[in-house]
Amino acid sequence: MGWDESLADVLAQDARVLHELGITAVDLASALEDLLAAALSGDPPHNQREGYLVDIHLTPGFQICPFAPDPDHAQCTAGGGVRFGSVDWRIRNKRTGQHLKGPGLITHLIRAHGFFEGTGTPYRVDPAGLARLLELGPFARA
Numbered sequence: 544m545g546w547d548e549s550l551a552d553v554l555a556q557d558a559r560v561l562h563e564l565g566i567t568a569v570d571l572a573s574a575l576e577d578l579l580a581a582a583l584s585g586d587p588p589h590n591q592r593e594g595y596l597v598d599i600h601l602t603p604g605f606q607i608c609p610f611a612p613d614p615d616h617a618q619c620t621a622g623g624g625v626r627f628g629s630v631d632w633r634i635r636n637k638r639t640g641q642h643l644k645g646p647g648l649i650t651h652l653i654r655a656h657g658f659f660e661g662t663g664t665p666y667r668v669d670p671a672g673l674a675r676l677l678e679l680g681p682f683a684r685a
């Protein structure tokens with residue numbers, strides 16, 4: 544989080560964006576999780592699926608959810624828990640050329656908390672940008 548923004552403001556603004564797009568945080572999280580799971584499954588060609596190029600980078604340690612009740616000692620269990628806490632990802636939409644990158648933890652933050660990281664951080668994944676990347680809502684192909 545940047546110091547000049549409150550968590551409540553960021554959550555409210557992102558919720559407004561999702562409402563305007565007509566999609567839910569779970570829609571975004573599910574589509575992103577599907578791509579990451581496929582990329583991690585090892586089925587060749589494991590990094591290409593449905594028009595996407597997915598690069599997974601394994602990170603040392605584990606990204607801990609900041610909403611965890613005791614983040615120094617235990618991972619968050621909200622919304623089914625954290626599934627991709629040891630990877631970073633970069634995804635390219637081969638049809639549009641758009642690409643985004645982010646931490647694996649973001650799938651949990653989006654699904655369980657409706658949080659896309661603060662706008663002042665390098666970890667943020669813009670919800671509208673993610674919807675466009677994943678071709679959801681108004682960006683869905685006809």
Ligand SMILES: [Zn+2]
Pocket residue numbers: 608609610611619620621651652655656
């Ligand atoms: Zn959490």
